[in-house]
Amino acid sequence: MGGALNINHLLFLGHGALWTIGLSAIALVGGGSFGFLIALGRVSPSRAVRLLAATYVQLIQGTPLLVIMFLSFFGLAALGLNISPLLAAGASMTIFVAAYLGEIWRGCIEAVPKQQWEAAEGLALSRSQRMVKVILPQAIRLATPPTVGFMVQIVKNTSLASVVGFVELTRSGQIINNSLFEPFIIYSIIAVVYFSLCYPLSRLSRRLERSALQKKPALA
Amino acid sequence: MGLVLDFSVVLDRWQALLDGATLTLQLAFIAVVCGAAIGVFGAIGRRGGNVLVERLCGAYVEAIRNTPLLVQIFLVYFGLSSLGLQFSAFTVAAVALTINVGAYTTEIMRAGFDSIHKGQIEAAEGLGLSRAQIYWHVIIWPGIERVYPALTSQFVLLMLASSVTSQISAEELTAVANYIQSETYRSFETYIVVALIYVALSFIMRFGFWLLGLALFPRRRRLGTPL
Amino acid sequence: MNAHVNPPSVPPNAPVVALRNVHKSFGSLKVLDGVSFTVGRGEVTVLIGRSGSGKSTALRCIDRFETIDGGEIEVCGRRVDDAGLDVRALRQDVGIVFQSYNLFPHLTIEENITLAPHAVKKVPKAEARALAAKVLAQVGLEEKLHAYPEQLSGGQQQRAAIARSLAMQPKVMLFDEVTSALDPELTGEVLKVIEALAAEGMTMVLVTHEMSFARGIADQVVFMHKGKVHEAGPAGILSSPSTPELAQFVGTGF
Ligand SMILES: Nc1ncnc2c1ncn2[C@@H]1O[C@H](COP(=O)(O)OP(=O)(O)O)[C@@H](O)[C@H]1O
Ligand SMILES: [Mg+2]
Numbered sequence: 084m085g086g087a088l089n090i091n092h093l094l095f096l097g098h099g100a101l102w103t104i105g106l107s108a109i110a111l112v113g114g115g116s117f118g119f120l121i122a123l124g125r126v127s128p129s130r131a132v133r134l135l136a137a138t139y140v141q142l143i144q145g146t147p148l149l150v151i152m153f154l155s156f157f158g159l160a161a162l163g164l165n166i167s168p169l170l171a172a173g174a175s176m177t178i179f180v181a182a183y184l185g186e187i188w189r190g191c192i193e194a195v196p197k198q199q200w201e202a203a204e205g206l207a208l209s210r211s212q213r214m215v216k217v218i219l220p221q222a223i224r225l226a227t228p229p230t231v232g233f234m235v236q237i238v239k240n241t242s243l244a245s246v247v248g249f250v251e252l253t254r255s256g257q258i259i260n261n262s263l264f265e266p267f268i269i270y271s272i273i274a275v276v277y278f279s280l281c282y283p284l285s286r287l288s289r290r291l292e293r294s295a296l297q298k299k300p301a302l303a
Numbered sequence: 304m305g306l307v308l309d310f311s312v313v314l315d316r317w318q319a320l321l322d323g324a325t326l327t328l329q330l331a332f333i334a335v336v337c338g339a340a341i342g343v344f345g346a347i348g349r350r351g352g353n354v355l356v357e358r359l360c361g362a363y364v365e366a367i368r369n370t371p372l373l374v375q376i377f378l379v380y381f382g383l384s385s386l387g388l389q390f391s392a393f394t395v396a397a398v399a400l401t402i403n404v405g406a407y408t409t410e411i412m413r414a415g416f417d418s419i420h421k422g423q424i425e426a427a428e429g430l431g432l433s434r435a436q437i438y439w440h441v442i443i444w445p446g447i448e449r450v451y452p453a454l455t456s457q458f459v460l461l462m463l464a465s466s467v468t469s470q471i472s473a474e475e476l477t478a479v480a481n482y483i484q485s486e487t488y489r490s491f492e493t494y495i496v497v498a499l500i501y502v503a504l505s506f507i508m509r510f511g512f513w514l515l516g517l518a519l520f521p522r523r524r525r526l527g528t529p530l
Numbered sequence: 531m532n533a534h535v536n537p538p539s540v541p542p543n544a545p546v547v548a549l550r551n552v553h554k555s556f557g558s559l560k561v562l563d564g565v566s567f568t569v570g571r572g573e574v575t576v577l578i579g580r581s582g583s584g585k586s587t588a589l590r591c592i593d594r595f596e597t598i599d600g601g602e603i604e605v606c607g608r609r610v611d612d613a614g615l616d617v618r619a620l621r622q623d624v625g626i627v628f629q630s631y632n633l634f635p636h637l638t639i640e641e642n643i644t645l646a647p648h649a650v651k652k653v654p655k656a657e658a659r660a661l662a663a664k665v666l667a668q669v670g671l672e673e674k675l676h677a678y679p680e681q682l683s684g685g686q687q688q689r690a691a692i693a694r695s696l697a698m699q700p701k702v703m704l705f706d707e708v709t710s711a712l713d714p715e716l717t718g719e720v721l722k723v724i725e726a727l728a729a730e731g732m733t734m735v736l737v738t739h740e741m742s743f744a745r746g747i748a749d750q751v752v753f754m755h756k757g758k759v760h761e762a763g764p765a766g767i768l769s770s771p772s773t774p775e776l777a778q779f780v781g782t783g784f
């Protein structure tokens with residue numbers, strides 16, 4: 084490459100942006116699935132399961148995502164497990180997202196009024212039936228705005244995958260910069276791309292939050 | 304190497320780890336103090352009635368909250384140097400983290416200030432208090448007390464996020480980890496140890512903010528109820 | 531440093547509060563439609579009328595919480611309708627107590643009371659604390675000095691709010707339905723405090739729905755109806771109203 088910023092550079096950035104979206108999707112699906120288990124674990128009737136889930140949340144929420152990335156890429160490699168940057172980044176994001184989404188969703192499950200549990204129990208539903216048929220449908224409605232809000236965090240945090248050499252948006256910017264050396268311009272462009280990915284999600288989350296607040300009296 | 308774990312070579316470098324952890328806390332401390340100040344003024348600006356100031360504060364908050372910290376750090380780093388200004392990595396890191404946490408704090412504090420009931424402000428006006436006195440006594444302190452748990456969480460997240468400043472070679476804990484693992488080839492053990500240090504720092508910070516809360520909010524100390 | 535300066539030339543027998551042909555609208559809604567009444571020194575004026583008749587708005591205009599569209603308001607020699615009014619100076623002369631107490635929940639009762647004297651009038655802390663003890667004794671709450679508002683009953687909170695206003699040593703006090711949020715058994719203790727203030731000669735304008743209380747305390751009753759002063763006079767008009775609207779309001783009927 085070299086020389087001035089041209090269409091090829093922009094195409095390369097676009098390619099990186101697609102991987103940012105892809106990694107975000109992986110993180111959402113992986114972290115969401117695992118996080119759902121964490122949320123269930125946090126409200127489990129078994130003390131041991133609750134403790135396990137809580138410990139997981141405490142440990143991950145006390146560790147920087149960057150260190151988790153290093154651990155799964157360089158750490159596992161040092162143990163002889165050579166994994167690809169995509170796998171390392173995907174796994175790290177999954178581990179990270181699960182701890183936060185799990186905690187958000189636990190809050191939503193617990194926000195469903197206690198009387199709903201009791202009413203379901205009164206109908207002689209089993210514990211899993213109560214959860215699936217009564218509690219979760221209500222919790223999902225509560226969970227939608229904060230989950231969309233957290234997707235902004237997911238998109239932004241995929242930028243840390245650049246440190247393990249995964250070529251998403253930030254990494255593709257660094258690569259272009261290595262030949263052009265116009266860091267300020269390049270990172271400004273990248274910031275704008277992130278903003279245009281994240282801002283609509285932020286807006287959506289706020290709109291959902293507002294309409295949820297307005298609907299509240301009808302729900303209760 | 305092999306699959307035998309050996310933590311001793313990592314733990315032998317406790318002095319470097321301690322230095323890194325200290326620097327991480329220093330970075331967090333500077334960013335939290337300056338960010339809290341930005342947050343108070345930003346929140347006042349966002350609800351102060353001047354349309355231009357409101358827009359500017361809103362644009363600042365949205366710009367920061369919708370872009371990654373890593374990119375913000377690069378922009379501050381290369382932005383300052385393209386202006387011909389040379390600062391230490393520590394200074395650049397502190398500036399970038401402050402700008403970042405200032406935006407989140409602005410948003411949290413605005414929610415706190417907005418939660419103050421209109422009747423409170425009218426009562427203060429009725430007593431003849433000035434605009435600044437009303438802000439100080441009736442809006443800022445009780446507003447902060449309301450959102451103190453959210454602020455605490457945000458500040459802990461900031462401390463963890465400061466690990467990203469290792470990418471511009473600030474010598475904080477993660478940078479120390481990178482250095483140790485490159486010397487010892489014990490990456491796994493190094494990052495495990497460092498992760499646990501971060502967990503410990505999070506607990507220390509939460510405890511510190513809990514103590515600070517007791518000092519700042521005597522009502523909460525005595526009654527233990529949320530405001 | 532103009533906080534203590536008296537407004538220019540107040541004749542000794544001039545009214546403390548005077549509304550002259552006051553008009554006020556919220557958008558297209560006419561709320562005050564030519565309201566006039568005066569309150570002399572040491573007098574108690576009671577505003578009565580249906581909900582929505584403009585009583586609160588009239589009271590709030592006196593303390594410049596609302597600006598008026600036409601007419602004049604004079605309070606303690608100050609033209610309240612003057613755009614250049616020193617609002618904070620006005621509010622040092624006027625105490626206002628709201629239906630919802632509005633005590634500051636994060637401050638003790640003592641801190642609630644000392645805040646304004648210290649911050650606004652620069653009364654030294656120790657002196658302000660002595661003042662707090664004095665006004666709290668006046669409302670019968672001397673033992674609640676160091677309590678927080680949430681530890682008090684509604685009636686006690688409202689008495690504390692009155693004490694907070696008294697500590698600014700106002701020349702006139704405004705009360706807007708201060709017992710409406712209270713359980714019936716708690717209204718009495720608040721009304722007693724107001725009666726004691728009246729007996730001490732405090733100039734007051736109060737909005738209330740407690741008719742027997744109004745009858746006992748009022749030097750002047752102002753009945754508001756559809757944004758106008760429909761009938762006004764001594765407390766006696768409550769027993770022998772001359773308009774059917776007031777008669778209906780006080781429930782004697784026709
Ligand atoms: N800030 C305001 N904005 C719009 N309308 C208002 C406002 N304050 C009062 N009003 C309206 O003015 C009318 C008179 O209100 P108010 O003075 O509170 O009556 P009262 O105290 O006699 O019940 C009501 O219809 C009320 O809805
Ligand atoms: Mg009213």
